Amino acid sequence: MAITEENPGYKWVGTRPIRPDGLEKVTGKARFGADLALPGMLHGKVVRSPHAHAQIVSIDTSAAEAMPGVKAVITGADFPDLAANGAHAGDIDVATNTIARDKVLYEGHVVAAVAAITREQAEAAAKAVEITYEVLPHVLTVDEAMADGAPLLHDGMITKGVDPAPEDPSNIASKILHERGDLDQGFGEADSVVEREFTTKPVHQGYIEPHAAVADANSDGRANLWCSSQGHFQMRAYTATVLGVSPGNIKVTAAEIGGGFGGKTVIYLEPLAVRLSQRAGRPVKLVMDRDEVFRATGPTSGTRIKVKMGATKDGKMTAAEVWMAYEAGAYAGSPVGAAGMTAIACYDIPNFVVEGYDVVCNKPRVAAYRAPGAPMAAFAVESVVDELARNLEIDPIDIRLANAAVEGTQASYGPKFPRIGFVETLEAIKDHPNYSEELGPNQGRGVSAGFWFNAGMMSSATVHINENGTATVVTGSPDIGGSRQSMALMAAEELGIPYESIKPVVADTETVGFNDVTGGSRVTLATGAAVVDACRLVVEDLRSRAAKTWDVELDQVEWVEGQAQHIDGAQPPLSLGDLAKKSGRTGGPISANASLNSRGVGAGFSTQLCDVEVDPETGVTRVIRYLTAQDAGRAISPDYVEGQMQGGVVQGIGWALNEEYIHDSDGVMENPSFLDYRIPVASDLPMIDCSIVEVPNPAHPYGVRGVGEVGIVPPMAAVGNAINDAVDVRMTELPMSPIKVLEAITDQSD
Amino acid sequence: MSRTHISAVINGDETEFLTEDGTSLLNALRDEVGLTGAKEGCGTGDCGSCSVLIDDRVTCACLVFAPEADGATIVTVEGLATSGELHPLQQCFLEGAALQCGICTPGFLMAAKALLDRNPDPTETEIRYALAGNLCRCTGYDKIIRAVQEAAREIREK
Numbered sequence: 001m002a003i004t005e006e007n008p009g010y011k012w013v014g015t016r017p018i019r020p021d022g023l024e025k026v027t028g029k030a031r032f033g034a035d036l037a038l039p040g041m042l043h044g045k046v047v048r049s050p051h052a053h054a055q056i057v058s059i060d061t062s063a064a065e066a067m068p069g070v071k072a073v074i075t076g077a078d079f080p081d082l083a084a085n086g087a088h089a090g091d092i093d094v095a096t097n098t099i100a101r102d103k104v105l106y107e108g109h110v111v112a113a114v115a116a117i118t119r120e121q122a123e124a125a126a127k128a129v130e131i132t133y134e135v136l137p138h139v140l141t142v143d144e145a146m147a148d149g150a151p152l153l154h155d156g157m158i159t160k161g162v163d164p165a166p167e168d169p170s171n172i173a174s175k176i177l178h179e180r181g182d183l184d185q186g187f188g189e190a191d192s193v194v195e196r197e198f199t200t201k202p203v204h205q206g207y208i209e210p211h212a213a214v215a216d217a218n219s220d221g222r223a224n225l226w227c228s229s230q231g232h233f234q235m236r237a238y239t240a241t242v243l244g245v246s247p248g249n250i251k252v253t254a255a256e257i258g259g260g261f262g263g264k265t266v267i268y269l270e271p272l273a274v275r276l277s278q279r280a281g282r283p284v285k286l287v288m289d290r291d292e293v294f295r296a297t298g299p300t301s302g303t304r305i306k307v308k309m310g311a312t313k314d315g316k317m318t319a320a321e322v323w324m325a326y327e328a329g330a331y332a333g334s335p336v337g338a339a340g341m342t343a344i345a346c347y348d349i350p351n352f353v354v355e356g357y358d359v360v361c362n363k364p365r366v367a368a369y370r371a372p373g374a375p376m377a378a379f380a381v382e383s384v385v386d387e388l389a390r391n392l393e394i395d396p397i398d399i400r401l402a403n404a405a406v407e408g409t410q411a412s413y414g415p416k417f418p419r420i421g422f423v424e425t426l427e428a429i430k431d432h433p434n435y436s437e438e439l440g441p442n443q444g445r446g447v448s449a450g451f452w453f454n455a456g457m458m459s460s461a462t463v464h465i466n467e468n469g470t471a472t473v474v475t476g477s478p479d480i481g482g483s484r485q486s487m488a489l490m491a492a493e494e495l496g497i498p499y500e501s502i503k504p505v506v507a508d509t510e511t512v513g514f515n516d517v518t519g520g521s522r523v524t525l526a527t528g529a530a531v532v533d534a535c536r537l538v539v540e541d542l543r544s545r546a547a548k549t550w551d552v553e554l555d556q557v558e559w560v561e562g563q564a565q566h567i568d569g570a571q572p573p574l575s576l577g578d579l580a581k582k583s584g585r586t587g588g589p590i591s592a593n594a595s596l597n598s599r600g601v602g603a604g605f606s607t608q609l610c611d612v613e614v615d616p617e618t619g620v621t622r623v624i625r626y627l628t629a630q631d632a633g634r635a636i637s638p639d640y641v642e643g644q645m646q647g648g649v650v651q652g653i654g655w656a657l658n659e660e661y662i663h664d665s666d667g668v669m670e671n672p673s674f675l676d677y678r679i680p681v682a683s684d685l686p687m688i689d690c691s692i693v694e695v696p697n698p699a700h701p702y703g704v705r706g707v708g709e710v711g712i713v714p715p716m717a718a719v720g721n722a723i724n725d726a727v728d729v730r731m732t733e734l735p736m737s738p739i740k741v742l743e744a745i746t747d748q749s750d
Numbered sequence: 751m752s753r754t755h756i757s758a759v760i761n762g763d764e765t766e767f768l769t770e771d772g773t774s775l776l777n778a779l780r781d782e783v784g785l786t787g788a789k790e791g792c793g794t795g796d797c798g799s800c801s802v803l804i805d806d807r808v809t810c811a812c813l814v815f816a817p818e819a820d821g822a823t824i825v826t827v828e829g830l831a832t833s834g835e836l837h838p839l840q841q842c843f844l845e846g847a848a849l850q851c852g853i854c855t856p857g858f859l860m861a862a863k864a865l866l867d868r869n870p871d872p873t874e875t876e877i878r879y880a881l882a883g884n885l886c887r888c889t890g891y892d893k894i895i896r897a898v899q900e901a902a903r904e905i906r907e908k
Contacts, residue, residue: 018844025852026840028787028827032853035786119777120770206887208791208799209853258789258853259887290792481850481888639847643889647850650890674796674885682891683875683882 005696008634012492013702016639017499019485025256033212033228033255034287041214042071044276044286045122046269047112047129048296049104052362052667053138053151056102056111060130064114067128069121072279075112076101079275080244087241093331095242097365098271104133105153105330106364107668108295110268115276115284138362138667142304142325145171145361153330153360171360173332176340178354178413186319186351190310192391197306198380200716200734201660202327204299205369206651206679209258210290211297215273216283221249223274228255230264230478231517236509242271250274253508254478261651262368263298265517294672299661300369301326301334305380315394315402319351320344324377326358329365334358335373338453341413342713343377345451346422346605347385347403352412362667368519370648371452371709375655375716379734382448382717387730396447396721397430400607405451421631421695422449422605428629428691429607437625442614444726449607450713454706455520456598460513461530463491463538465590469562469577470501473534476515477527479506481647481708482640486524487531489636490702494535496562497576513595521706524636525697526598532701533594545586546574600699604710606630608649610718614726619742621723623653623684628714629691633705638692641707646688648711654680655712656719660735756820760785761829769816776800778816779826787827787856791885798884801857802826808864810883827856830863838901838908839863848897850888857884862898870906874899 008014024030061073076099082092099110112129116122139145139153152169159166160174187193209228217223229235232252240247257264269286277284288297308321322343326334336356343354389399404426405411407419429435429447439445462474473491477483484504492499515527543557546564550557550571558565563573583590611625628645635641658678662670671677696703720731729744753768760783767782774793779785779802791797793812800811803825830837839859842848849855858881865872865880872880877898878891886894 016847019847021852022844022849025849025855026827026836026843026859027831028785028856030852031786032789034790035780037781120772207851207853208797208885208887209789209851210791256853257851258791259851261887287790290794290797482847639893640850643847643850643893646890646892647888651887673794674792675794679885679887680890681882681885682878682895685878685891687895688890688892 010493012489012499013634013636014638015489019482020488020504021479021484030256032209032258036214036226036255038214038216038283041283041285042115042117042280043119043122044113044115044273044284045126046110046272046286046292047126048292049100049107049109049111051104051133051135052107053136054104054133055136056100056104057132057134059112061112063130064125064128067121067125069117070114070125071282072115072276073112073125073129074272074275074279079242091241094238094267097331098242098267106362108292108364113272113276115280139171140361140363140663140667141302142327142359142361145359146325153362157360173328173358173360176337176356178340179352181351183319183321183351183353187310189312189318191313192388193308193310194384194387194391195308196384196732198732200303200376200379202299202302202363203655203659204294204677205261205263207259207261207263210288210293211268212287213269213273214283214285215277217274217277221245223250223277225250225252225270225274226255227252227270228257228264230257230260230480230519231515232478232509233476233514234265234517235267235270238267239270239274243274251508251510254506257478257480260480261370262372262519265519266367268297290674291672294677295669296364298367298369299364300372301328301366301376303327303376305377307380307384309384309388311388311392313392315392315399317347317349317403320349321352322354322381324356326356326373327363327366328358328360329363330360331365332358332360334366339373339377342374342451343381344412346405346449348405348409349403349412354412370651370712374450374452374713375652378448378450378713379716379720382714383720383730386446386717386721386724397426400449401426417603419695419698420603420605421693424693424695425605425607425629425631428693429609429627432627432691434609434625434627434689439611442616442726443624444612444722444724446610446718446721446725447607448714448718448721449605450710452604452710452713454525454601454604455522456526456601457516457520457522458597459515459527459530460593460595461527461534462512462593463534463591465538465576465580467580469497469575469580471495471497473502473504473531474507474512475527475531476507476512477523478518480518481644482637483523485640486528486636490528490532491535494532494539495576496559513593521604521708522598525601525700525704525706526596528636528704529598529700530594530596533596534592537592537594538590541590541592542576542579545579548586549574602633602697602699602705604631604705604707606710606714608714608718610715610722612719612722612726614723614741616727616745619738619745621657621719621736621741623686623719625686627689627691628711629693630707630711631693631695631705632707633697633700634694634703635692636702636704641692642690644707645690645711648709649688649715650680650685652712652715653719655734656716656736658735658737754817756817758819758821759823761825771815771817773816774812775814775816775819776811779811785826785828789853789856791853798861799854799857801860801884803860803864806867808861827859830859837863838904839898842897842901842904846893846897846900848889848893854884854886858886858894866902866905870902872902
């Protein structure tokens with residue numbers, strides 16, 4: 001078969017073997033965050049604020065300290081005051097979010113922590129910490145927080161990105177703005193203009209494994225830390241900052257991670273565990289309960305978004321105006337920046353203004369969640385695009401094709417797109433049998449699209465050749481969804497040895513070079529590129545050893561299918577095993593390191609097709625058929641590419657139909673359990689059909705783009721557009737719960 | 751503090767351990783018996799990650815007090831493979847890529863075993879409802895359902 005882009009002739013890349021870490025995970029041997037126990041280990045418990053906003057008047061730990069089994073009690077006073085030390089504002093926020101100093105900013109904010117011999121003793125002692133609060137007025141939504149005279153979370157918060165800078169503080173941390181062309185002219189050219197306002201609620205990443213950390217600190221300031229995270233180098237950096245120590249003093253070992261979706265890129269328990277361990281002189285384990293996970297970690301922003309778009313009668317978009325406000329939770333840093341950049345990035349629109357606000361409020365600090373910021377903006381924009389297509393009587397795929405960003409399009413956020421595969425995902429949906437499947441009564445079909453940048457960032461890898469010619473591939477990127485398999489597949493391809501001969505390892509912070517977090521869909525791209533680089537250095541070394549062995553020039557030696565071959569066949573080939581066995585005589589052990597700051601990311605696009613059935617009497621929406629087409633660039637490991645696509649879609653379906661944070665008027669979360677915060681279960685769903693599109697990323701040796709995130713961007717609008725198709729109501733609030741859909745149906749028939 | 755002495759058959763072994771009366775079976779299995787395969791995802795019976803078989807019934811170990819296990823026969827994920835041979839469900843989960851992070855996998859395997867033990871030929875809908883008490887946030891359930899279908903087929907053909 002000819003070697004082409006479609007048939008690149010790979011032996012391992014693109015195959016579906018069993019994942020290297022699978023056996024441990026189906027037999028219960030895999031060690032997740034809470035599974036480690038050390039000799040003499042204590043159990044910790046965190047004390048949290050019951051108030052949404054309050055001044056801490058006093059903390060009395062004496063009763064807790066006197067309780068049986070209690071070995072340490074800590075408060076904010078046990079940590080360096082970074083603000084007093086003139087630290088960077090971002091670091092101060094990380095520190096005070098980890099443990100409050102003078103003020104609590106949300107229900108669940110950490111105020112103290114204890115360590116005791118048993119779990120029960122720790123829980124009893126946590127209850128005995130006496131804290132006096134002066135309750136302050138709170139704000140829970142962007143509307144409340146942006147209102148005139150709203151109570152302030154941070155007295156010194158002056159809005160960034162506004163010129164001239166405002167004189168008075170507010171809850172608006174920053175403003176973003178992207179604009180091009182002339183809005184009035186654009187809307188003037190339009191034959192149809194649609195304007196809508198949308199609201200979405202905070203939703204949680206919902207990983208099944210609660211946060212957990214075990215620390216074993218020494219009296220000399222060094223500490224060992226085991227934790228479940230998306231990046232143990234990041235945990236080390238943050239922990240060192242909060243404790244005021246050198247990162248080199250802390251060794252972090254990555255436990256297996258039970259889901260993260262962005263929510264485990266930040267610290268919560270780690271510095272507390274280290275400090276408790278230092279105070280107690282014994283190892284300490286901290287594990288969150290589920291209600292703590294909901295009350296104090298994640299979620300992603302609730303939002304209010306206004307979108308106005310216009311198009312000509314042949315479907316050409318002429319103008320877009322987007323205004324968005326994103327809840328940041330207690331500290332600056334909502335994903336409104338990414339939202340502003342992604343909102344209309346799928347389309348080539350000549351005139352636009354995208355304006356966004358990062359707004360603090362008395363809820364837990366938001367954390368990254370799969371394509372942070374993009375899904376809410378896409379819900380708004382893709383709903384409006386659907387309405388434009390309906391008004392103009394244009395097929396929903398065709399209107400997107402007529403405006404789709406392609407190679408060379410000036411992206412709405414600035415740069416020109418290199419080669420991208422958005423059009424190919426649209427065509428994949430249109431060509432799929434689902435697109436013409438007949439619909440029954442009360443059933444409807446919706447289309448939606450999404451964009452995500454994908455990240456590159458820094459990675460390191462080491463490849464060791466073992467004495468029998470097998471290889472160990474060491475990286476520092478926690479494997480959250482099968483990345484060890486993609487590392488092994490690329491290494492097998494490069495070295496020319498079987499996949500089964502490669503052991504991929506996620507090493508601790510002292511055993512491998514620096515790696516940024518497992519986030520931004522970056523691991524197969526960037527850590528994968530480091531693995532490929534290290535393998536190529538090894539192959540270079542192997543060729544040189546063969547050349548020495550044969551006493552020929554290096555250019556006389558090729559590396560083919562795991563063996564050194566003389567180009568003229570003048571020598572019998574030397575396999576990797578042969579060369580490994582003789583390594584002592586040819587220069588010593590064979591291994592190579594590679595570190596890089598990623599050479600080029602490949603943007604990801606997804607187009608999705610959702611069929612629903614709506615019960616007009618109850619408002620219940622059931623997804624009956626779903627298809628997702630996504631540009632993977634190159635699917636190194638198709639099983640786990642599909643897994644990312646399907647998982648993203650189903651999180652999006654949950655966001656669309658069920659999931660939301662509900663707070664009472666005191667700012668206390670009312671649904672901090674999986675019973676009341678309902679994520680999708682198996683009986684809610686159909687199979688999720690996948691179409692992997694492969695338009696290679698020119699900047700990666702195998703064309704990888706990264707696949708983890710973009711799948712969650714389109715589903716909310718896909719579901720909303722399908723509901724509109726089924727029962728002719730335009731849903732503008734998430735979640736589209738039965739009561740809201742029923743109200744919309746009732747209002748429409750009144 | 752007085753502790754209660756419990757005897758149970760766990761994964762085929764006569765096992766004895768001490769526990770406090772208010773301790774969950776899940777914490778006893780993990781802390782006292784040393785079996786950490788069952789996971790705590792919620793502690794309130796909502797996620798199914800701690801699913802074990804108690805006298806052949808699939809149960810959330812977090813909802814059972816440890817003393818209630820006295821005299822019971824318990825199977826955890828660590829007891830699913832016999833004599834080093836994987837259960838067809840385990841093999842099909844591996845071959846079908848039915849796990850991503852893997853934290854929910856032990857619970858799904860035990861719930862699926864309970865289903866196939868009583869119904870060797872379930873429909874897709876029956877599988878979906880039998881596993882509705884087990885949350886997975888990574889996979890969207892598609893590959894899990896397919897793996898259970900495949901395992902059922904293999905078990906029937908044996």
